[in-house]
Amino acid sequence: MKKMSKLMALLLVVMMVLMLIPVSTFAAEEVVEEPTLVVLEVEGAPVDEVLNTAVETPAAETPAVETPAAVEPVAAAPAVETPAAETPAADAPVVAVAEAPVIETAADEGTIEVKAVPALGLWRDATTFIDVLLNTVGADYSYDAITNALTLNGFVGKQVVAADMGSNFAMILKGENLVVNPDGCAVEVVGNLTMGGPGELTAVGEYSAIHVMDGDLVLNDGDYELTALTSDNTHNAYGILVDNGDLIINDGWLDATAVHTGTGGAYGLWADNDLVINGGDVDVITDSVSGQSMGIGAGDDAIVKGGYTTVKSTTETGVATALYAASWVVIRDGILDLCTSGGVNPLAIYGGEGVWISPCYGDVDLTASCLYLEPYLCYQKSSSNPKTGTQDMGQDALMATMGLLALMGMAYLISKKEIKA
Structure with missing residues (x-):
């Protein structure tokens, strides 16, 4: 019975000790183990040394990661910001046709109107x-x-x-x-x-x-x-x-x-x-x-x-x-x-x-x-022969002949009267 009572007393002491240790301690130890593994892969140091280093300064290592040297090249590399087409962007408004607006076309139209003034x-x-x-x-x-x-x-x-x-x-x-x-x-x-x-x-x-x-x-x-x-x-x-x-x-x-x-x-x-x-x-x-x-x-x-x-x-x-x-x-x-x-x-x-x-x-x-x-x-008289387009002179020749005969007859009669007289 005495052994049993001693064992119970020992367990009670252990439980009391565990209750006195804050849970955050266990959490910190668990968090520290993750960076320790990363450091092992990067530095290749012995496990004991890495564990000791990680546990001794768990909180200091974390802020160091916030401003790593690798971040600075990324900020500096944006020399892209310089060619960030700031020059084109500045030139764009100049080319923005603001200096040669359509107003000049309107002025030309006005000139045309002025030309129409009598x-x-x-x-x-x-x-x-x-x-x-x-x-x-x-x-x-x-x-x-x-x-x-x-x-x-x-x-x-x-x-x-x-x-x-x-x-x-x-x-x-x-x-x-x-x-x-x-x-x-x-x-x-x-x-x-x-x-x-x-x-x-x-x-x-x-x-x-x-x-x-x-x-x-x-x-x-x-x-x-x-x-x-x-x-x-x-x-x-x-x-x-x-x-x-x-x-x-x-x-x-x-x-x-x-x-x-x-x-x-x-x-x-x-x-x-x-x-x-x-x-x-x-x-x-x-x-x-x-x-x-x-x-x-x-x-x-x-x-x-x-x-x-x-x-x-x-x-x-x-x-x-x-x-x-x-x-x-x-x-x-x-x-x-x-x-x-x-x-x-x-x-x-x-x-x-x-x-x-x-x-x-x-x-x-x-x-x-x-x-x-x-x-x-x-x-002249229009043609009576539409086939050739030449004027038909037959009737005119006949009329001219008859006129000539009439004149000759008149001359003959006059000469007769003059002889009788």
Whole structure:
């Protein structure tokens, strides 16, 4: 029993001792064992030494791991932060099109609108300019805003200028008007222009007498004496020049002369698009040294529907053409007297795509340098033989024979009466 009681007492003492040791001690020992194993693999030290070291400083080892030397390279390595495209990022806003906004496009649109503002003026001489839209009435001119017409009545000056006056802008001629510009165009118009009236216009220019750009020129009537004379090899000489538009001559008297004494060309009447002669009296003279000498020309079609047209085009060593069209030359009616001379292969008529002449003119030699065209066949009695198109002269011959016999009979009777008397 005594042994049993001693054993019980010993167990009781052991349990009391264990109760006095805090549980955290056992926990710390368990935590320390994990880093000990890691250190073994890294350092390769004896187990006893590692255990002793790990147990002696368990808490100090843990914070040392928080700032390992290996972390610093990772922070330093982000030299990536430097190329972190900070430069592109800074450049991006500069390229951000903020410096060239669409506002400039709007400014361009505004410029186009400003171009549409109408302008109309007269140059008395090289220094005196009249704004006709502000001063609508003068001693030898007037402007009617309702009809959009400028009237020249005895005007003498250097130049007439107009721009964007509208599709119905007109110039009316009264009396004798003289416009001479020795260093440019006498009449310069941007947009459509219609001219006419009972008066006369004498226009002399270095490059052209009348220049119309981006519009059509229509001559309804009036008397025009147009001359262009130059030696400037950078320009041609034009009696009338229509850039990007048609030239239409309905009636009137038009004399156009273009002379180039240099190496440039001389053009009497030229239109970039169509040139149409419906009537009137048109006389053209052109002369050049070595350039093109062209009486009447069109960038598209040249069409003659009536009137009386004469052209004389000469050159020394250039090319002379009286009636020219880059597309078609069409002659329906009217009288044409076309003549060229000098240079290489002078031609009365040339059509880039072809020439059509009414059968009224009969056979026409398109290789000739001079032609006189008159639709004489259409002035006679219409044909009664549609197969051949030739006029049936049988009845006319019969009537002529009967008339001749009647005259002979009358002469015989008269002679008889005279003998009896």
